[in-house]
Amino acid sequence: GDAARTKAQAKQKYAAPMSGALKKLADVFIPLIPAFIASGLITGIINLLKRPDIAGQLAVDYPNALGLLAIFGSAVFAIMNILVGVNAARVFGGSQAMGGVMAGILSSPALAQITLFGEALQPGRGGVIAVLLVVALMCWVEKRLRTLLPESVEL
Known part of the structure; x- marks a missing residue:
C-alpha cells in the first residue's frame, strides 16, 4: 500500500537523469548476451582444434x-544489426518486424547504388548506433501513425 507507493515515489525522485535511457539500452543488448557467449565458446573451440599439440592433424584432415x-x-555478428533492430523496436514500442527491416535496409548492399547530397551511401555505416537511432525514429513515427489511422487499417 503506502510503503510501496512511497518507495516508488522516492525511486522516481532520486533517479539519475540518464537511468531511463541506459535501461532502454540495456534492454536492447542484454538479450543478445547468450549469442555472444556461444559465439565466443565456438571460436575458442575452433582455436583449440587448430592447435596440432592439442588436436593433432584435425584441422588438416577436416578443414x-x-x-x-x-x-x-560468427553468425551472430552477421545479423547483429537485425537483432538490435528487432530488440530496439520492442523496447521503443514499435513493430519488431519493422525494426528488423529497418536494420536490414541500413545493411543492404543496394544502398551503395544510391547517392544522397552527391555522396554514395555506404551499407552498414554507423553500425548499431545508426540502427538504434533509425529504429527509435521509426517507432516514434509508428506510434503517431497509430493515433491518426483508423483501427481498420491497422494489422
Missing part, C-alpha cells in the same frame, strides 16, 4: 568442419 564451425561462431 570443412572447422570452416562450418567458424560460420556458426
Whole structure:
C-alpha cells in the first residue's frame, strides 16, 4: 500500500537523469548476451582444434568442419544489426518486424547504388548506433501513425 507507493515515489525522485535511457539500452543488448557467449565458446573451440599439440592433424584432415564451425561462431555478428533492430523496436514500442527491416535496409548492399547530397551511401555505416537511432525514429513515427489511422487499417 503506502510503503510501496512511497518507495516508488522516492525511486522516481532520486533517479539519475540518464537511468531511463541506459535501461532502454540495456534492454536492447542484454538479450543478445547468450549469442555472444556461444559465439565466443565456438571460436575458442575452433582455436583449440587448430592447435596440432592439442588436436593433432584435425584441422588438416577436416578443414570443412572447422570452416562450418567458424560460420556458426560468427553468425551472430552477421545479423547483429537485425537483432538490435528487432530488440530496439520492442523496447521503443514499435513493430519488431519493422525494426528488423529497418536494420536490414541500413545493411543492404543496394544502398551503395544510391547517392544522397552527391555522396554514395555506404551499407552498414554507423553500425548499431545508426540502427538504434533509425529504429527509435521509426517507432516514434509508428506510434503517431497509430493515433491518426483508423483501427481498420491497422494489422
